[in-house]
Amino acid sequence: MLMHGNVKVVLVAILLSAMVLGCASPTEKAVTAGDLVYVDYTLRDTAGKVVETTNSTVAKENGIYNVANPYVPYSFIVGSNSHPIKVFDDVVKGMKVNETKANITITPDKAYGDYDASKVVTAPLETVTGNATNFSVFVNETIRYNDELVYVAAVGPNNTTAKVVRLSKISPFQPYTIKINENDTAVLDYNHPLAGKTLVLDVTVVALNQSPSAT
Incomplete structure (x- = not known):
């Protein structure tokens, strides 16, 4: 359908205005x-x-x-x-x-x-026991054991024992870093790295x- 030139110009102007307004998002x-x-x-x-x-x-x-x-x-x-x-x-x-x-x-x-420095805590390692069917744990993982959150520092033979830090006893929050000492203690740092x-x-x-x- 043909349209008058002036009408066409008006329609193009309207379309351009709509595009400009659309960009003003x-x-x-x-x-x-x-x-x-x-x-x-x-x-x-x-x-x-x-x-x-x-x-x-x-x-x-x-x-x-x-x-x-x-x-x-x-x-x-x-x-x-x-x-x-x-x-x-x-x-x-x-x-x-x-x-x-x-x-x-x-x-x-x-x-x-x-x-x-007050957010750095030293905690003892404790030995917990289980068996190969219900105690599959790995070093450096945090698990729930007997309704407590614990950090696994070491795993014994046949995966029946583990040395852990009982995190729930220390703070409701998890530490950012954990360093294990040779004297069966762990240094827990709650400061952000x-x-x-x-x-x-x-x-x-x-x-x-x-x-x-x-x-």
Whole structure:
């Protein structure tokens, strides 16, 4: 069907306007408090070594890839203080989707906190028994034994005994690291491995769901 030239121009203008309006999505809006944001980030120490990342490629390239890590964007509500890296709230405010901020220096108080010596505990190893049918355990694994959470430090012959640390007796939380001493004791460190360290952050906002009050 033929149409008048002026009508055609008007229709094209309407279509272009619709496309422009369609681009004015949350991706063009800045992050504010209360928004749910998804970010990819990489943390390095002050020597430039990558110590944490949400990017699997970066992890592989830097020798820290862990098959148990899903490597997906980290999500949080801005201003909720629901994440260990406290500086995230301030860094992402005002950012837009696909925007990146790089080389942001973070002091320990804004990251994983200062190292706290009181969070290091020495605990005895205890020997527990079982049998080959119901006591299949492995060294360095954490299991539930008699309704307790225990860490397996050593396994005896035929898998019938094990030396363990009774974690449930010490704290409701699991330690980040456990070191076994020769005198049948274990040193449990509840500090995050990055506690006390100054870090360098690269962060990219990959998605944004704005709070109702921001729309």
